Amino acid sequence: MKIVVCIKQVPDTKGGVKFNPDGTLDRAAMLAIMNPDDKAGLEAALRIKEQTGAEVTVVTMGLPKAEEALREALAMGADKAVLVTDRVLGGADTWATSITVAGAIRNMEYDLIISGRQAIDGDTAQVGPQIAEHLGIPVISYAEEIKVEGDSVIVKRQYEDRYHEVKAKMPCLITALSELNVPRYMTPGGIFDAYDEKEVIVWGRNDLKDVDDSDIGLAGSPTKIAKASDKVRKGAGEKVTLDASESVTYIMDKLKEKHVI
Amino acid sequence: MDFALSKKHEMARTLFKEFAETEVKPLAQEVDETEVFPAGTVEKMAKAGFMGIPVPKEYGGQGCDPLTYTMCVEELSKVCGTTGVIVSAHTSLCIDPIMTYGTEEQKQKYVVPLAKGEKLGAFALTEPGAGTDAQGAQTKAVLDGEEWVLNGSKCFITNGKVGDIYIVIAITDVTVDKRGRKKKSFSAFIVEKGTPGFSFGTKEKKMGIRGSATYELIFEDCRIPKENLLGPQGKGFPIAMHTLDGGRIGIAAQALGIAEGALDRAIEYTKERKQFGRTIAQQQNTQFKLADMAAKIEAAQLLVYKAAMAKATQKVYSVEAAKAKLFAAETAMAVTTEVVQLFGGYGYIREYDVERMMRDAKITEIYEGTSEVQRMVISGALLK
Numbered sequence: 001m002k003i004v005v006c007i008k009q010v011p012d013t014k015g016g017v018k019f020n021p022d023g024t025l026d027r028a029a030m031l032a033i034m035n036p037d038d039k040a041g042l043e044a045a046l047r048i049k050e051q052t053g054a055e056v057t058v059v060t061m062g063l064p065k066a067e068e069a070l071r072e073a074l075a076m077g078a079d080k081a082v083l084v085t086d087r088v089l090g091g092a093d094t095w096a097t098s099i100t101v102a103g104a105i106r107n108m109e110y111d112l113i114i115s116g117r118q119a120i121d122g123d124t125a126q127v128g129p130q131i132a133e134h135l136g137i138p139v140i141s142y143a144e145e146i147k148v149e150g151d152s153v154i155v156k157r158q159y160e161d162r163y164h165e166v167k168a169k170m171p172c173l174i175t176a177l178s179e180l181n182v183p184r185y186m187t188p189g190g191i192f193d194a195y196d197e198k199e200v201i202v203w204g205r206n207d208l209k210d211v212d213d214s215d216i217g218l219a220g221s222p223t224k225i226a227k228a229s230d231k232v233r234k235g236a237g238e239k240v241t242l243d244a245s246e247s248v249t250y251i252m253d254k255l256k257e258k259h260v261i
Numbered sequence: 262m263d264f265a266l267s268k269k270h271e272m273a274r275t276l277f278k279e280f281a282e283t284e285v286k287p288l289a290q291e292v293d294e295t296e297v298f299p300a301g302t303v304e305k306m307a308k309a310g311f312m313g314i315p316v317p318k319e320y321g322g323q324g325c326d327p328l329t330y331t332m333c334v335e336e337l338s339k340v341c342g343t344t345g346v347i348v349s350a351h352t353s354l355c356i357d358p359i360m361t362y363g364t365e366e367q368k369q370k371y372v373v374p375l376a377k378g379e380k381l382g383a384f385a386l387t388e389p390g391a392g393t394d395a396q397g398a399q400t401k402a403v404l405d406g407e408e409w410v411l412n413g414s415k416c417f418i419t420n421g422k423v424g425d426i427y428i429v430i431a432i433t434d435v436t437v438d439k440r441g442r443k444k445k446s447f448s449a450f451i452v453e454k455g456t457p458g459f460s461f462g463t464k465e466k467k468m469g470i471r472g473s474a475t476y477e478l479i480f481e482d483c484r485i486p487k488e489n490l491l492g493p494q495g496k497g498f499p500i501a502m503h504t505l506d507g508g509r510i511g512i513a514a515q516a517l518g519i520a521e522g523a524l525d526r527a528i529e530y531t532k533e534r535k536q537f538g539r540t541i542a543q544q545q546n547t548q549f550k551l552a553d554m555a556a557k558i559e560a561a562q563l564l565v566y567k568a569a570m571a572k573a574t575q576k577v578y579s580v581e582a583a584k585a586k587l588f589a590a591e592t593a594m595a596v597t598t599e600v601v602q603l604f605g606g607y608g609y610i611r612e613y614d615v616e617r618m619m620r621d622a623k624i625t626e627i628y629e630g631t632s633e634v635q636r637m638v639i640s641g642a643l644l645k
Binding site for chain 1: 267272309318322323
């Protein structure tokens with residue numbers, strides 16, 4: 001069995017979000033991490049590997065710096081890593097990104113593709129399903145549990161108040177939620193192997209299969225960003241200490257005062 | 262000369278830091294307060310591969326180098342000195358001598374489960390009447406047929422009782438020289454917990470590193486197989502001294518981590534604490550103190566990393582280890598004391614970490630060779 005895991009290196013929002021003067025993210029000023037949903041997807045793949053002996057390949061599109069996220073995946077136990085990087089691929093929206101990643105995956109053998117539900121920087125949740133669409137395979141999104149049974153996968157698909165159990169024949173694509181599991185730590189030996197024994201394969205534009213120039217990079221992206229800005233910060237809340245019945249009266253008065261009710 | 266860490270060492274540090282912040286830091290105050298050995302943390306560290314970092318993969322370890330191991334002890338100690346010394350004693354004092362002096366059978370039998378973290382290791386040299394002067398030791402081992410019979414006791418043993426495998430130094434011969442002076446000759450042994458005749462005495466109540474289990478070991482006609490002799494008979498003293506050279510790098514890393522942890526707290530606190538209308542970080546007294554501490558800490562780090570690199574590349578690294586431990590331990594004590602002062606009254610309150618750090622720092626000037634012993638080692642090399 002062969003599993004491909006799609007990951008993305010994203011800015012770590014824990015350290016605070018920083019912007020360039022033009023409103024775009026100042027990625028250089030922020031720490032970079034593996035996107036949490038993707039990390040859960042990788043962990044799910046590694047657990048399947050432990051049960052079935054599957055081979056796990058991680059793939060990402062990004063700047064050369066994204067190699068770090070791939071090395072981390074290798075240090076956690078992934079077998080192979082592919083970095084798709086090329087100047088002409090820069091500025092891609094979800095359409096161009098999914099076409100690019102699908103173009104890379106066409107060069108690989110796979111039974112199962114796992115991607116994170118969404119990245120914490122863009123929050124679109126589009127790239128995973130779009131990759132499946134480009135490759136012509138089924139997609140099960142929002143997985144909170146994944147089981148492999150013969151040539152099929154059984155996935156618990158999360159809803160607000162319930163879940164669906166969906167069975168699909170492989171090959172297919174699953175998008176993973178960070179609630180799926182607690183990803184393992186890298187091991188010190190895994191880190192040494194990631195740098196000394198394993199390699200990150202680097203592909204450029206010309207390594208992509210069945211991809212048109214008109215569908216990649218900024219030029220191939222239908223999404224145009226007019227303006228990006230930081231959220232307006234709310235002022236500090238008001239703190240009062242009252243007993244239960246006084247609290248109800250107080251809150252009701254406030255809501256009336258603000259014409260909420 | 263390149264002072265930059267390689268990418269793999271940087272990534273290893275990221276791992277140790279993340280683990281320490283997530284798994285160790287939230288428990289540090291409780292471990293100190295309750296004096297309970299953090300067995301759950303040790304289990305997690307075993308799973309993460311922290312219990313055999315410098316051990317080759319064929320012996321169940323991670324196949325990394327002494328520098329990586331040193332950084333692990335450093336990062337753990339930044340948030341919890343207890344957790345740092347558990348890894349240090351296990352790796353440097355128990356696994357390392359078996360890896361260095363053990364037979365292939367001993368390595369397979371003991372190092373493999375130790376490096377995987379399935380078993381915990383300890384080292385027993387000190388006795389009630391013998392600290393720095395090891396000649397005062399009394400514990401004896403006598404060969405009786407196919408077994409060594411151990412009698413005596415050891416004290417202040419880190420990872421005592423919780424440990425499964427113990428390196429025990431005991432007298433195997435006493436010779437009398439021409440002037441009639443007795444000279445004891447020692448040998449090293451591997452002793453397993455559960456061996457009849459091997460028991461534990463009282464648990465020590467300590468000033469710092471209070472979650473670390475410190476016990477007395479008692480041997481009463483304790484019979485161990487002949488093949489559990491570690492290294493050549495009569496070479497126990499040089500084996501113990503060489504083992505302590507490695508151990509000192511671990512303790513130096515622990516001291517370094519405690520100092521760094523204290524400085525981190527001081528930077529946070531002095532930027533928040535206001536007196537006379539501005540933060541104390543805006544006062545020059547604080548700024549100068551922070552600067553002095555940062556400079557000392559970096560000097561300690563360079564000495565510690567240099568000693569770790571020496572262990573990787575040199576056969577003998579006693580002086581490097583002694584300098585690293587001496588300087589890092591004294592830095593830890595000076596920095597934590599100064600940080601408590603910067604915290605003022607709050608620094609003296611148990612709720613704040615720095616009080617614990619100051620108590621934890623003191624032991625680094627004492628165990629695995631006091632600062633005075635490190636000075637003897639360093640000056641001995643200068644004057645020989």
